[in-house]
Amino acid sequence: xELQLGPEDQAxxxxxxxxxxxxxxxxxxxxxxMGLGLVKDDYVTWQKIVGQAGWLAPxxxxxxxxxxxxxxxxxxxxEEMARANAPRIMPFGVTMVGPVIIAFGSEEQKKFxxxxxxxxxxxxxxxxxxxxSGSDLASLKTRAIRDGDEYIVNGSKTWTSFxxxxxxxxxxxxxxxxxxxxxxxxxxxxxxNSPGIDVRPIKTMDGGVEINQVFFDxxxxxxxxxxxxxxxxxxxxxxxLGHERTGTADIxxxxxxxxxxRQIAREELVDGKPLLDDPVFQNKIAEIxxxxxxxxxxxxQALAAESAGQPPGPEASLIKLRGTEIQQEITELLFEAVGxxxxxxxxxxxxxxxxxxxxxxxYAASIAPRYFNTRKTTIYGGSSEIQKNIIAKAVLGF
Amino acid sequence: xxxxLNETQxxxxxxxxxxxxxxxxxxxxxxxxSSEEGFSRVIWNKxxxxxxxxxxxxxxxxxWGGNLVDxxxxxxxxxxxxxxxxxxxxxxxGGSLINYNGSENQKKSIIPDLINGKLLLAFAFTxxxxxxxxxxxxxxxxxxxxxxxxxxxxxxVIHGSTADKLIVSARISGESRDEQGISLFIVDANAxxxxxxxxxxxxxxxxxxxxxDNVLIPHENIIGEAGLxxxxxxxxxxxxxxxxxxxxxxxxxELVRATVDYLKTREQFGTKIGSFQVLQHRxxxxxxxxxxxxxxxxxxxxxxSNVDDTKNRARxxxxxxxxxxxxxxLIGQQAIQLHGGMGMTDELSVxxxxxxxxxxxxxxxxxxYHLKRFVMLGEN
Numbered sequence: 001x002e003l004q005l006g007p008e009d010q011a012x013x014x015x016x017x018x019x020x021x022x023x024x025x026x027x028x029x030x031x032x033x034m035g036l037g038l039v040k041d042d043y044v045t046w047q048k049i050v051g052q053a054g055w056l057a058p059x060x061x062x063x064x065x066x067x068x069x070x071x072x073x074x075x076x077x078x079e080e081m082a083r084a085n086a087p088r089i090m091p092f093g094v095t096m097v098g099p100v101i102i103a104f105g106s107e108e109q110k111k112f113x114x115x116x117x118x119x120x121x122x123x124x125x126x127x128x129x130x131x132x133s134g135s136d137l138a139s140l141k142t143r144a145i146r147d148g149d150e151y152i153v154n155g156s157k158t159w160t161s162f163x164x165x166x167x168x169x170x171x172x173x174x175x176x177x178x179x180x181x182x183x184x185x186x187x188x189x190x191x192x193n194s195p196g197i198d199v200r201p202i203k204t205m206d207g208g209v210e211i212n213q214v215f216f217d218x219x220x221x222x223x224x225x226x227x228x229x230x231x232x233x234x235x236x237x238x239x240x241l242g243h244e245r246t247g248t249a250d251i252x253x254x255x256x257x258x259x260x261x262r263q264i265a266r267e268e269l270v271d272g273k274p275l276l277d278d279p280v281f282q283n284k285i286a287e288i289x290x291x292x293x294x295x296x297x298x299x300x301q302a303l304a305a306e307s308a309g310q311p312p313g314p315e316a317s318l319i320k321l322r323g324t325e326i327q328q329e330i331t332e333l334l335f336e337a338v339g340x341x342x343x344x345x346x347x348x349x350x351x352x353x354x355x356x357x358x359x360x361x362x363y364a365a366s367i368a369p370r371y372f373n374t375r376k377t378t379i380y381g382g383s384s385e386i387q388k389n390i391i392a393k394a395v396l397g398f
Numbered sequence: 399x400x401x402x403l404n405e406t407q408x409x410x411x412x413x414x415x416x417x418x419x420x421x422x423x424x425x426x427x428x429x430x431x432s433s434e435e436g437f438s439r440v441i442w443n444k445x446x447x448x449x450x451x452x453x454x455x456x457x458x459x460x461x462w463g464g465n466l467v468d469x470x471x472x473x474x475x476x477x478x479x480x481x482x483x484x485x486x487x488x489x490x491x492g493g494s495l496i497n498y499n500g501s502e503n504q505k506k507s508i509i510p511d512l513i514n515g516k517l518l519l520a521f522a523f524t525x526x527x528x529x530x531x532x533x534x535x536x537x538x539x540x541x542x543x544x545x546x547x548x549x550x551x552x553x554x555v556i557h558g559s560t561a562d563k564l565i566v567s568a569r570i571s572g573e574s575r576d577e578q579g580i581s582l583f584i585v586d587a588n589a590x591x592x593x594x595x596x597x598x599x600x601x602x603x604x605x606x607x608x609x610x611d612n613v614l615i616p617h618e619n620i621i622g623e624a625g626l627x628x629x630x631x632x633x634x635x636x637x638x639x640x641x642x643x644x645x646x647x648x649x650x651x652e653l654v655r656a657t658v659d660y661l662k663t664r665e666q667f668g669t670k671i672g673s674f675q676v677l678q679h680r681x682x683x684x685x686x687x688x689x690x691x692x693x694x695x696x697x698x699x700x701x702x703s704n705v706d707d708t709k710n711r712a713r714x715x716x717x718x719x720x721x722x723x724x725x726x727x728l729i730g731q732q733a734i735q736l737h738g739g740m741g742m743t744d745e746l747s748v749x750x751x752x753x754x755x756x757x758x759x760x761x762x763x764x765x766x767y768h769l770k771r772f773v774m775l776g777e778n
Contacts, residue, residue, distance in 0.1 A: 134738050136666035159739050204742050205749035269527050271534065271575060280766055332727075335756075336764060339529045340554045343757060345600045359597060359607060360526065360553065368600045372753065375734045376742050383738070385676060 003296075005076075013076050020084035023049050027352070032085040033260075035366030037208075037350045040123070040165045046087050047120040056118055057094045064102055064110070065118045071303040075246065082252025090162070091247070092124035093117040097170040099243050100187065100236050104228035113168075113189070127157035127171035127190070127214060128237075135386050137172070138181045138234065142216060144173035144188055151175075151188065151226070153196075153219040159380065163199045163212040166192045172237060175230050187233035189225040196220070204376070206369035207347050241382075242312045248320040248381065249299045250327060254292055257330045261285060264337040264363055275337060284336075288329055295322050314394040317387040324377035324384070331371040342368045401696050407471045413448065414475035422479045424747040427602075430482060435560050436604030437483045446515030451489050455497060459509040465703040466637055470644035470696060477648025480750060482603050484518055484557040490641045491556075491634060492519025495565050495582060499622035499630045504584065508563070520561035520587075522552035522608055523631065530763040532567075532631050533577045537610065539568035546570075546583060546620065548613045558606030559596030561587050566610065570625050577628040582621040589613050601754040629708070635762055636715035640702060642758045643695045643722045649755045650688045650725060653733040656748055657681060660737055680736060684729045691725040694718055713775050716768040722758075723765035730755045 005013060028042050050056050058074045060066030069077065081089075098117050101109050116122040133140040142155025153173060163169065169190050176184035190197075196219035201209040228236055262285065265276035275281055302315045335342055341360035348354050349365035358365065378384045392398045403411060421441070430438045445451050454469050455461025462468070469490070476485060489512065496508050496519075511517035528534040537550025548568050558564070564585045572579030585592070591613035596606045622630065658681050661672030671677055698714035705711060730752040734741035741748050759765065 129739065132665075134666060136668075139666070139668075203744040205744055205753060207744070268529070270529050271531055272527075275529075280770070335760075336766070339764075340524055340760065342760060343554050343599045343601075343605060345598045359595070368756075371756075372600075372749070375731065376739075378735060379738055379742065384735075388676075 003300075009072055009076060012073050013080065016077050016080040017084075019053065020080055020086060023053075024084050024086050025049075028087060029085045031352055032087055034363070035350070035370055036352055038087055040162075043087050043090060044120050044123070047089060050089065051118055051120055056089065056120070057098060059095070060098060060102060060114075064114055071246075071306040075299070075303055078247070079252040082250070082256055085256065090123065092126050092161075092166075092170075093120075093122060095247060096126060096240055097124050097168075097189070100170070100227060100240055103239060104187075104232075104236050106224070106227075108224065109189070109227065122167045123162070123165050125160050125163045125166035125169050125192075125214075127160060127169045129159045130156060131158050131213075135383060137237075138185065140172055140174060140185065142171065142173050144175050144186060144221070146175075146223070147220075149223050151221045151223065153188070153190065153216045153221055155216050157214045157216075158202070158212075160199075160212045160214050161210055163192070163214050164201065164209075168192060169214065170227075172233050175233075182234040184231055185233040185237075186230050187227040187236045188221055189227060190216075190219065190221050194219045194221065204373065206373040207345070208369070208373060242316070246299050246302050246306075246316070246319060248316070249295060249323040251292060251296050251299065251323075254288075254323075254326055254330055257327075257334065258285065258288060258292070260363075261330065261333050261337055264334065264361075267361060267363075268337055268339060281336075284333055288326065288333065291322070291326055291329070295319065295326060298322075314391055317382075317390045317394075320381060321384050321387040321391075324381075327377050328374050331367075331374045334367050335371045338364050338367045342371075401692065403471060407468055410453075410468065411471050411475060414450075414472060414479075417444075417448070418475065418479035418481075422481060424480070424750075427480050427482065427750075431602040432598075436557070436598065436602075437560070442483050443515045445483060445485075446513065449513075451485070451515060452493075452509075452513030454489065455493055455509055455513055456505075459505060460513045461509070466640055466699040467696065467703055469637075469641055470699045473641045473644035474648040474651075477645035477650075477754075478652050480602075480649070480652075480747070480754060484520075484560065486638065486641060487520045487557040487561065488512060488518050490638050491521035492561075492563070492565050494634045494637060495521065495621060495630065496584075498633065499582065499627070501618075501621075503618070504621065508584070517563065518557065518561045519563050519565060520555050520558045520606075521565045521567075521634075522555045522558060522585075523567045524553045524555075525551065526553055528553075530767045531575060532635060533580060533628055534575045535567055535569055535580065536574055537566065537568040539570050539581060539583060541570065541617075541624075545614050545616045548583060548585065548610045548615065550610050552608045552610070555606045555608050556599075557604055558608055559594050559604060563587055564592075564608065565621070567627065567631060572625075579625045580628045580631070581624050582627040582631070583615055584619040584621060585610070585613060585615055589615065599757065601757040602750065632708070633711065636711055637702060639715040639719050639762050640695065640699050642761055643691075643718045644699070646722045646726050646755055646758050647688070647692045647695055649751050649758070650684075650691065650729045653729050653748065653751050653755070654681070654684050654688050656751075657684065657733045657736050660740075664738075677736060680732055684732055687725040687728050691722050694721045709775055713772060716763075716772040716775070719763060719768040720765050720772065723768070726755045726759045 057065055058067040058069050062068045130140050144151040144153045169192055171188045171190055172185050173188050174184050175186040196217040198215040200213045202211045203209055266274050268275040341364035344359045346365045452461035453464045457463040493512050525535055539546045539548045564587050566583045566585050569579050570581050591611040593609040594606045599605045661677055664671050695718050698718040701714040702711050734752055737748050740746055
């Protein structure tokens with residue numbers, strides 16, 4: 001069931017595939033396809049290449065550097081990037097703070113920050129969750145108090161992905177304790193080099209240190225770094241949620257991983273025959289492929305609605321929910337496929353340039369860490385439980 | 399819903415619980431697991447003193463003479479405490495292989511030292527291509543005038559690098575996957591021709607890849623009759639399956655306990671998140687799954703302790719593995735989910751229980767393997 005593309009979309013797809021073939025550095029591609037650890041430079045190098053083609057922010061209005069592509073073209077572009085085993089484009093600048101600055105920022109903010117996102121000069125991270133505010137984000141406590149022409153910020157943010165690489169952080173901070181908790185929140189842009197900021201890595205169960213806790217100790221932030229109006233930050237955060245409706249499907253990435261399952265199952269033997277020959281295992285692969293088809297169908301409907309100018313519906317919740325569950329199911333299948341060699345823990349093997357003999361097959365080292373790391377996807381970005389609450393209220397009217 | 403334990407079992411459980419509370423906190427576990435050897439010799443000696451290492455070894459050699467049910471009680475606590483010491487490899491695998499099939503001399507020279515903590519064993523059976531088939535081995539043993547010469551390589555040998563002696567399965571005749579022609583050998587871990595590559599495993603225990611390059615061992619180191627070891631290997635692995643299923647029950651009970659506790663403590667939206675019915679039902683699902691697993695594991699342990707026939711034993715072991723495999727996935731994954739972001743951290747013990755539980759779901763066969771085996775064993 002291949003995507004039925006019209007001639008123009010088909011030509012676009014071929015153009016994108018060729019771009020990936022010709023421009024994605026082979027060493028970076030190799031790292032991504034083998035599940036090896038990427039360093040900051042890998043992400044930035046690729047983003048600069050895409051940025052130079054003018055394609056880093058396809059969803060932005062053209063006047064700010066967007067491509068003017070249709071929703072379908074944007075989808076094809078993402079799919080081809082995933083298919084080529086390119087690193088993820090970091091969403092924090094391009095998909096999160098960028099659109100908020102475009103919609104609500106001052107002229108000065110637009111002129112200053114947007115180009116720096118497009119050139120990948122600024123690496124952004126997201127300051128939302130706090131130790132006491134996870135699902136209940138609106139209860140956040142990090143405080144920003146006005147002092148002359150500055151805010152003084154105190155508090156801490158947690159689960160901050162890649163804060164260790166970041167130049168800037170966009171933060172939801174509390175600027176008022178009066179009235180409802182949502183109406184006392186502001187959206188503030190903070191320089192990560194500001195005195196008083198401390199980044200501490202949080203080690204996750206897979207052994208990685210992707211996430212951090214960020215501490216703010218009397219950090220001074222110029223008033224001009226406030227986006228939009230004070231105490232309206234929650235509205236801007238909600239706008240973000242509605243704005244990004246389909247990116248969380250991760251269809252291309254999931255299909256890539258299914259290909260990887262097949263590759264491994266071809267190599268792994270059961271009683272002398274490839275695991276891939278086992279009808280029970282084949283059924284499991286087929287089930288996931290069909291689940292991906294169904295999710296993709298919802299996604300295509302959402303793209304069509306967007307093209308027709310319809311406002312975003314609640315499909316974003318269904319897409320995030322199912323997309324992440326499918327990602328997890330695939331990591332389970334990878335885990336099953338590799339059998340006994342899921343046991344050894346060899347973090348060095350995930351570094352590029354590790355020259356020793358692998359323990360077992362070379363694809364084994366990243367499998368268990370990936371399974372464990374992927375448990376986060378149903379927790380972050382609005383947990384599965386929260387997504388169901390949203391659907392219950394917004395669609396079913398409970 | 400407690401399993402009815404007899405008096406000695408209840409005492410064993412009680413003393414294990416006390417030991418974990420006093421001497422094996424999660425901080426201790428973390429330290430021990432990341433140490434050079436991957437476990438603590440001091441703690442191992444303590445286990446020897448308590449008589450635990452020899453729990454299922456015969457009394458005539460200084461053991462307790464316990465059966466698989468007794469062993470399950472101990473292993474449940476090993477799970478609950480996330481204990482990394484080499485019980486499985488030394489006692490359940492190595493010890494049983496010698497006990498069931500060894501000569502008088504072999505038993506006399508190995509079992510007492512095993513029980514008093516002086517001797518560590520590891521069972522080297524899996525190979526790169528074996529997956530879960532115990533007969534899929536290509537390591538060979540040729541009978542020469544001077545002894546047996548063993549050639550081959552073994553994978554994922556649990557506690558392989560700290561073992562003093564390795565019990566190695568090797569083929570003296572037949573083709574790959576023939577059940578006939580397999581023998582067991584006692585190999586000194588420092589013998590010439592042995593190369594061990596050790597590593598940490600994902601669940602905090604230690605493992606090794608072992609190469610045997612023209613390793614010469616004396617004739618008297620073969621265990622039992624030449625070429626007829628397969629049934630013993632299968633029996634010991636089935637019993638080991640029950641042991642790790644019991645360990646999984648211990649892991650799962652701690653995960654359920656910790657999760658319910660977290661739900662009752664964590665506040666969001668102005669209330670304890672445990673007040674949400676959705677999460678309560680999830681915790682109930684976890685609890686029910688745990689109860690079903692615990693009950694079946696003890697039933698299987700009982701069955702295997704009391705029957706002698708291969709088919710019933712194998713069915714009992716595979717049934718337990720399937721039930722526990724499913725439970726383990728549900729309880730493990732939901733424990734992490736319900737702990738939210740905190741569940742993802744290395745800091746909390748939850749993820750460590752989850753990792754051990756996940757790996758036990760694969761050890762000695764995954765759920766699909768045991769389902770298939772259960773089917774192939776035929777109707778009851």
